[in-house]
Amino acid sequence: MRSSDIDTAGIQKGYYGDSPIGSIHMTDANRVASEPGSEMAGAYRATYDWTSMEPSTAVIETVADATGREPLALATLYDFIDSDALDSLFRSSDGEVSVSFTYAEHEVTVHSDGEVAVLPVFSGQDPGQ
Numbered sequence: 001m002r003s004s005d006i007d008t009a010g011i012q013k014g015y016y017g018d019s020p021i022g023s024i025h026m027t028d029a030n031r032v033a034s035e036p037g038s039e040m041a042g043a044y045r046a047t048y049d050w051t052s053m054e055p056s057t058a059v060i061e062t063v064a065d066a067t068g069r070e071p072l073a074l075a076t077l078y079d080f081i082d083s084d085a086l087d088s089l090f091r092s093s094d095g096e097v098s099v100s101f102t103y104a105e106h107e108v109t110v111h112s113d114g115e116v117a118v119l120p121v122f123s124g125q126d127p128g129q
Contacts, residue, residue, distance in 0.1 A: 042066075042120040047113075055090045055110050056083035062116040063104050074104050086110065 044066035048058045056077055064071040077083050080103045089097060090112060097112040102121060109117045 044118045045115060047115050050090050050112075050114055054087045055116070056086050058116050059086075059103065059108055059110060062118050063106055063108065066106065066118040067104065077103065 044062065046058070046062045046065065048055075060071045060074060060077055063069075063074060067074075081099075081101045086099060089099065090110070093112050095112070098109055100107060100109040102108070105121050107119045107121055109115075111117070
């Protein structure tokens with residue numbers, strides 16, 4: 001994160017690739033951190049506390065943040081993955097677990113440590129374009 005990514009109100013600016021997508025209020029009690037990924041074009045990551053946020057809700061919020069869309073404008077998560085099973089898996093897991101799936105034209109990976117990583121799915125295009 002660059003120092004220019006924080007405005008005077010302490011709000012971190014969100015990015016989709018190199019394009020700004022709006023602001024992310026870092027005071028959200030359920031979100032620990034949120035930042036654009038640096039290793040891959042368009043990557044976006046957010047970290048949550050699974051004791052206060054269901055993974056399925058975190059997926060929707062993170063994809064919405066990454067794409068600059070409203071959560072209700074996204075496809076229903078349950079059409080892509082059983083959201084109840086996703087939540088149950090991370091509620092009952094004591095070890096390292098990760099689940100990856102495609103949702104809203106993005107590859108989503110949910111980790112047991114609270115991280116949700118989102119990467120656009122590029123269909124035959126150079127991801128740098």
